[in-house]
Amino acid sequence: MTTVADPQAAEHRLNRAAIRPGRIITWTLLFIGGVIMVTPLLYMLSTSLKSAGQIYDLQLIPANPTLNNYIAVLSDGRFMRWFFNSTFIAVCSTLSAVFFDSMVGYTLAKFQFRGRFLVFIAILSTLMIPTEMLVIPWYLMSAQLGWINTYWGIMFPGMITAFGVFLMKQFFESVPDDFLEAARIDGLNEFQIWWKVAMPLVTPAISALAIFTFLGNWTAFFWPLIVTNSRELYTLPVGLSSFAVEQSIQWEMIMTGAALATIPTLIVFLVLQRYIVRGVMLAGLKG
């Protein structure tokens, strides 16, 4: 007999409600997506733990896992050098892009001036031009200015980014003018208002931009490959790819280097992502 109070019947209803067809489809799609994204990473890790003879057996779990590749890569002076190059370039570019993108975005969001919309559209339109088309002008320019095969030559295209300007402008637009005017009355100059008041209010955007920029620079391949010609100046992706061209392709070394290369991106993401989640903006307003 089934009564309203019957716990078993209630549980039954609950279970049925939980496994709705919509849910099943959602989970299946998410699962497939997850597998597609994770598999290459797992193969990277797996290959890095195999010895050179085993890399074509395509087993996900290595038969005789070994750390020899890691020891080899880490004790290889070239790898450390490239790692340093990539870190240096990614950090400098990120700091610079965050600084200048925010400044330009803030100006476009919070100041009224003639031609503001035009400037914004001009900046946005550069987003439509793919890197591949820009590489030749960049190269010619670098050649003229003597920037070929220098850190600056690798970095300069990313010191300020259109995407970042756009992102920061959108976020600064949501900062209430009262915040800025209160600071103006307290006697801060415009630079101080931007730096001390506006910037802390958009930390989520800054963190997101920093993550994107860092990742973009860390994984950049095409331009660093073109603008550098000595091994000492290679970035990590360019350097690792050079493992592929000498003698035979050393997949296990490439995969080990790639695995090591993901560590800084993980760190950057873990450090910065908590600022993204924290929505600080509205707490100072209203009740």
Place this chain on the structure above:
Amino acid sequence: MATITLEGLSKVYGKGVKAVREIDLDIADGEFVVLVGPSGCGKSTTLRMIAGLEEISGGTLKIGGRVVNMQDPKQRNIAMVFQNYAIYPHMTVRQNIGFGLYTSKLDKAQKNQRIDAAAETLGLTPYLERRPAALSGGQRQRVAIGRAMVRDPVAFLFDEPLSNLDAQLRAQMRIEIKRLHQRLGTTIVYVTHDQVEAMTLADRIVVMRDGDILQVGSPTELYENPVDIFTARFIGSPAMNLLPATRTAGGVTIDGTSVQVALPAGGGDKLLIGVRPHEFVVDPSRAGQPGAFAVEGVVDAVEPLGPETLVHIKVGATEAIATAPGRVVPAVGQTVTAMAQPGSLHLFDAKTEKALPRP
């Protein structure tokens, strides 16, 4: 501390939107002046021109006798409190209050001393290390006031500082702001659309409409002698009743019925007779008083408030509010007589909407 003088001050936005039209106003040193008017009448714009946040389109602005039209906000040494508080969520209460001293040359100990003193005055001492997210609305507004106080400015400007608070807190903060003014004695210019706030806080009220100043005066003056029907309806709650009347050869009629009103000479034939609900009494026990202004109306609704009852009546086509004293609660649909003393009547010309001299 300083006087603030507006001479023909005006503001034109963009393509000719006149937000403020050549207004003149003298604010005395230490005075509490409230700008009041409906939304969009130019109160904030006026205040922001005084603060230096908005460029002045015409006229002169003097603070402490000096023309400051072209000065930056910081050179004017005024402090402003915003409707949205504008305290910074990423700073503690201490840092927020201290932010008012950001550009000051005081050393750290002196700054802290000022912050502590302001916090003490505003009852914020226990919260100095908290962040705004952990404060109530009233406390946040106090932090904003604290940041204004530490500067020791020549004047405080408030733009609707209480409109985000609930009714109870608003009443409490109103008293606190008033006390603060009594203690500091600093000139205050305060903007609100709430006439109760204006009446309770102001030494002088400035009534604005459509960028113009309609009337300036103490709360009592505005209440007793409004110069036109706008001020008459705006000041006082419930609003003043305005009964349309016609001047005839024999006297004055409302809806064809003649009433007792002493008329001044001059003015048109169409009049509005103003009477405040609290002076417009429905009390059968006093019926037939000679010389009183009396009209009959049909009771539309009643609102018993305890000590008195608001009686909504229809006089002809016009709705009016009268009061019934004590426990007299007239029935809806009943015809009653509402009376007022001749001295409590306000007369307006219906065409110009200006007040006629009071009888």
